Amino acid sequence: MGIFSFSRNIGIDMGTSRTRLYVPYRGVVFDEPSIVALEKKEVVCIGGAAKEMMERANPRTEAREIVICGAIQDEGMVEQYLRKVFKQSNGIFTFIRRDALVGVSTGATSMQQRSAIQTCRRAGMRHVFTEENAILAALGVGMHKDELHGRMVADIGAGLTETAVISLGGASSSSTVRVGGNDMDRSIVSYVERQHQLLISEGTARRMKEQIGSAMQLVSPKELKVKGGDARTKLPRVVRITSNDIADAIQKEVGMILDAVASVFQSTPPELTSDIIDRGLILTGGVAKLHGLDTEISKHINVPVQIADEPEHAVIRGIGRSMQSGHLNFHKWVIRSK
């Protein structure tokens, strides 16, 4: 048995919107917002409970996002978050110190990797390994490690669009662009204010995007009534928003995603492009579910596009599969305890 023994380890995907934890034989034991609530600078609660507090806007509590655009903001805060996660998911972190496999953004600098490793170690992990999200997403959609050749994956989450062409188990060309679902939410808020003089929250914008959003104009758009405050009088008012309004509002973000994917394809060596054209691009991450995004990407790069099942879970599933396979050499970083 290697030092990365399956039963003793734990997998962590610290995303911009949600943090997910995988434990062998138990599966995903935690999947909650990457948010802490602070009172007098002390973390009082995390995840879903912290988000509720944030929405109630209690003046004594301050809510903070711990991951912004895929990067840890405050190591101390993330350490406290993880300690509370382990406590909450009782039984996973009792007597033994576990090894961890942590997803990092594709092309993360060594400083970002070190920050993830050190934070996990301070939270009580023993050996910490990291792997790039795009590789983990590819494993998470069911590709075997030996099949990770001539494949293309784009993981589009709340803060990042990570695209990679994978060859011989590693990323041969990749890009990470700071654009994702959160930027779309902000653009929808501005659009609704500009076009309808209505003030709405980013949470309302997110729900609209998820329910009726579209990456392209539709002949039969869906419609939703949205409540907000009138920009001038601040009194409540209701407006109708359609899928086509959302498509207009998020045009810039969709364009940036298309450019990000195209640029990775353009820098792919010719010996891999025909494999990718045959097998297509796989979309993972929550934004993969945005209506019409697959069609727009496919039209833009002229390659078939497939959406993964439960795309937002691809990375944590990949972490689970990767841990099960026990291929230690597959992962890049090891920092041993003294």
Ligand SMILES: Nc1ncnc2c1ncn2[C@@H]1O[C@H](COP(=O)(O)OP(=O)(O)OP(=O)(O)O)[C@@H](O)[C@H]1O
């Ligand atoms: N049906 C949907 N249509 C459009 N967007 C959606 C849909 N469902 C979820 N999303 C968006 O997906 C994003 C969350 O995706 P995911 O969980 O992959 O992000 P993350 O891993 O937390 O972030 P990142 O990987 O960027 O750090 C949110 O912005 C959410 O609004």
Ligand SMILES: [Mg+2]
């Ligand atoms: Mg993610």
